[in-house]
Amino acid sequence: MDIGRIGWLLTVALCAVVAVACLISGYQGYAAVTGAVLLAAAINLAD
Secondary structure: OOHHHHHHHHHHHHHHHHHHHHHHHOOHHHHHHHHHHHHHHHHOOOO
């Protein structure tokens, strides 16, 4: 696994944690935006 793939994987994981934290805190808009960033980052993992 190369460093670029590890970076994108960490980005996806961090976005997932932040999205869940935002949902728990009641910030649905921020969770939706973070989820969109998560999906955009996840596209880079598709090989």
